[in-house]
Amino acid sequence: xxxxxxxxxxxxxxxxxxxxxxxGYQYAIVxxxxxxxxxxxxxxxxxxxxxxxxxxxxxxARSYLISIDGFLYEAPATYYSRPRTWSLSPGYDRYxxxxxxxxxAPACLQCxxxxxxxVQGTQNGFQSPPFLESGVGxxxxxxxxxxxxxxxxxxxxxxxxxxxxxxxxxxxxxxxLSGEIRVERAGKxxxxxxxxxxxxxxxxxxxxxxxxxxxxxxVENLAQSSCSRGSGNxxxxxxxxxxxxxxxxxEKAAWFRSKCETCHAASECQRGENCIGCxxxxxxxxxxxxxxxTDHSIPRRSVTRNQKPSADAPLVAFGGAPSDPxxxxxxxxxxxxxxxxxxxxxxxxDLLREAERRNPDDPQTLSYLADLYKTRxxxxxxxxxxxxxxxxxxxxxxxxxxxGANQMEQGHYxxxxxxxxxxxxxxxxxxxxxxxxxxxxxxxxxKAEARSVLEKALEFNPSFKAARDLLDQIR
Numbered sequence: 001x002x003x004x005x006x007x008x009x010x011x012x013x014x015x016x017x018x019x020x021x022x023x024g025y026q027y028a029i030v031x032x033x034x035x036x037x038x039x040x041x042x043x044x045x046x047x048x049x050x051x052x053x054x055x056x057x058x059x060x061a062r063s064y065l066i067s068i069d070g071f072l073y074e075a076p077a078t079y080y081s082r083p084r085t086w087s088l089s090p091g092y093d094r095y096x097x098x099x100x101x102x103x104x105a106p107a108c109l110q111c112x113x114x115x116x117x118x119v120q121g122t123q124n125g126f127q128s129p130p131f132l133e134s135g136v137g138x139x140x141x142x143x144x145x146x147x148x149x150x151x152x153x154x155x156x157x158x159x160x161x162x163x164x165x166x167x168x169x170x171x172x173x174x175x176x177l178s179g180e181i182r183v184e185r186a187g188k189x190x191x192x193x194x195x196x197x198x199x200x201x202x203x204x205x206x207x208x209x210x211x212x213x214x215x216x217x218x219v220e221n222l223a224q225s226s227c228s229r230g231s232g233n234x235x236x237x238x239x240x241x242x243x244x245x246x247x248x249x250x251e252k253a254a255w256f257r258s259k260c261e262t263c264h265a266a267s268e269c270q271r272g273e274n275c276i277g278c279x280x281x282x283x284x285x286x287x288x289x290x291x292x293x294t295d296h297s298i299p300r301r302s303v304t305r306n307q308k309p310s311a312d313a314p315l316v317a318f319g320g321a322p323s324d325p326x327x328x329x330x331x332x333x334x335x336x337x338x339x340x341x342x343x344x345x346x347x348x349x350d351l352l353r354e355a356e357r358r359n360p361d362d363p364q365t366l367s368y369l370a371d372l373y374k375t376r377x378x379x380x381x382x383x384x385x386x387x388x389x390x391x392x393x394x395x396x397x398x399x400x401x402x403x404g405a406n407q408m409e410q411g412h413y414x415x416x417x418x419x420x421x422x423x424x425x426x427x428x429x430x431x432x433x434x435x436x437x438x439x440x441x442x443x444x445x446x447k448a449e450a451r452s453v454l455e456k457a458l459e460f461n462p463s464f465k466a467a468r469d470l471l472d473q474i475r
Contacts, residue, residue, distance in 0.1 A: 001057070001243065005113040006134035008036040008051040008064055013079045019087050023096040027077055029086055036064070038077050040098045047462050049100065051075055053130070055112040060293070063089055065104055068459065071125050071428055072104040097463035101429035107190050111175035114140065116191070121395045123427040141171050141243065143195035158195040165233035169219070170199035172237040177219035179205035179318055183330045186362055204323050206315040206331040220318055221296035227263070228298075235263075253277070312343040326355035326365055333368040337375075348372060356385075363393035371398065379406075397426040401433050413440040431457045435467050447474050 003011075009031075017029040023042070029051075030037040036051040049066050056062040060082070064075040076098050078089040092099055103124035109116050115132025119125035139145050141160055148157035160171040174193055182205045184190060193202050207220050218237070222228050228235050240259040247255040253274040260275045271278060276294070283295050315331050317323040323331075329351030336344035352369040359365065370385035383406055390399035404419030420437035423430060434457035441450035454471040457464055 001136035001140075002134075003057040004111075004135050005053060005055045005109075005131065008054050009034045011054065011058075012036060013058060013062060017086060019077075019085070021076070021088055021098070022093065025098060027086070027088075027098075029077060038064070038066075038075055040076075047098070049075070051077075055109070066100060067130075069428065070119070070128060070130075071122070072109070072130060073100055073124070073429065074102040074104055076100065097461065099461075101431065101460050103427065103429065107184075110191060112136070118191075121426065123397060136175075139195075140174075141195055160195060161238055163196060165236070166198050166200070167196055168238075169236055170197060171195050173199050173205075173219045176237070177205050177318065178217070179207040179220060180315060181206050181331050181334050183327050183334075186326060186359070186364075200319075200321040204321045204327050204331075205318040206323075206328075207318050208309040208313040209316055218294075218296045222298075223319065225296065225298040226300070231263070256280075311339070311341055315344075324355070324358075325351045326359065326362060329355050330364055330368055333372060337368075337371065345372060345375065349376075360388070361392050363389060363396055366392065367396050367398050370402070374402070394422075395426060397423045397430065400426075401430060404433070405436060408436060408440055413443045416440045417444065428456075429460045431461050431464055431467065434460075435464075435470065438467070438470060442470075442474065450474055 012031055019027050021027055021040070025040055025042050028039045030039055030048075037048050038051055039046050039048045041047065051064040052067040053065040053072070054062050055065065058079070058081055061078055061080050063078045066073045066075050074089060076089050076092045076095075077086055079086050105124055106116050106118040106126075109126075109131060113131035113134060114137035117127035117130055117132065119127060141158075142148075143158035145157060148154075150156075160168050162168075163171070170193075174190070177199070182203050184203045185201065188202045190202050193199065205220075222235075222237070239262075240256060253276070257273055257275045269275070279298050279300070280294050280296065281299075283293065315328070315335065317327070329348050332344045332348035333352060335341060336348050348368070349372045352365055352372065355362065355365045356369055366385050366389040370382045370389065373379075373382035373385065382402065386399045386402045389396055390403060393399075400419040400422040404416045404423065407413075407419060408416035417437060417440045420433050420440065423433050424437070434453050438450040438453045438457075441447070441453065451471060451474055454467045454474070457467040458471070461467075
């Protein structure tokens with residue numbers, strides 16, 4: 001965990017440094033002047049972006065972040081440790097071009113770094129540096145340490161093992177339970193979570209009723225195991241894992257066998273010393289290529305774990321955590337929009353309409369319900385919700401983005417320009433907003449400003465043909 005983030009140039013990785021992507025794009029990793037760069041090309045022209053930071057210890061994989069004007073985005077290149085090769089980042093095989101605009105939100109960075117410094121009012125803007133300490137620090141699991149540092153007494157620091165079961169498990173689950181989607185409670189932020197809190201007070205993780213194995217599904221898989229269900233609340237992550245010590249490859253089998261034997265007699269199995277070889281096999285996952293992860297469901301016999309669940313499999317709150325129509329509706333809406341899942345979209349629409357009736361000023365409810373109205377071609381109701389969202393929470397980019405489009409359709413270009421600029425202050429990589437802004441600026445006779453806007457759009461997406469065509473027309 002201490003190696004899970006840092007400046008990209010400080011910890012370079014060897015391995016095959018070039019690979020192919022979709023639509024004929026070629027990628028290469030270049031080390032130069034103690035910095036790391038990603039190069040990509042399809043024809044003779046080569047584009048280059050600096051890889052500013054890494055996330056991931058490298059035990060399984062390591063991904064990289066691009067910084068543009070202090071805003072962080074995931075790079076399309078990831079290093080995979082087992083095959084010792086570079087390839088497209090998880091999920092990037094769906095894009096036919098180098099996708100450079102996947103925003104890194106503070107909650108994402110929180111699980112890889114210490115002292116995250118987000119810029120308030122933005123989606124993915126950070127101060128410099130974006131985090132104060134590389135890796136996961138002691139306080140993530142032990143809570144504030146000032147009193148302990150002053151006294152040296154164990155009573156002045158949190159020991160997760162001594163906490164009640166739900167708080168104890170929350171320490172690990174804050175980063176190792178993502179589920180299908182995790183929804184923050186109304187008015188809560190995971191950035192405020194600290195050891196000894198209950199995770200369920202801050203967020204609820206929704207899992208599919210028939211889950212496949214994912215990169216961060218350790219907690220939900222363990223909960224499915226007979227070992228966990230038979231132990232009451234005694235079995236937890238710390239039963240087998242010591243966060244301060246990792247056994248060497250030669251010690252691994254004996255180390256984990258000794259953990260198994262705290263509950264199981266050695267005479268129960270005559271197959272050898274390696275319990276996890278049979279009962280915690282490594283398996284591929286459904287949300288990333290080139291990697292395998294340990295199956296924490298501890299099957300008695302080997303089972304297939306990487307099958308994707310059906311598209312209409314219900315989303316359920318992990319561990320029976322309480323959830324209301326808002327939480328459930330947001331879960332279905334986020335996954336529906338991510339997967340273009342019509343069944344989930346229908347469920348989300350009904351749930352969020354009920355949530356909006358209960359609390360007409362919840363920003364997340366207004367934002368996703370407005371998006372769902374848009375997908376239903378109900379622009380009138382969508383606009384009403386975006387207007388209310390713009391008043392309730394001016395930090396949501398969807399409101400000025402869509403209201404700006406409405407103003408431009410009515411020929412109100414100056415009003416549209418102001419709204420588009422507002423959206424881009426929150427989330428600068430909205431390239432379609434940049435295109436619309438450039439069109440509005442041209443209508444107002446501000447061609448030099450439009451050129452600058454389009455050039456920035458092409459920095460985010462060099463393959464954005466509409467932006468390039470308009471730029472050529474202006475020139």
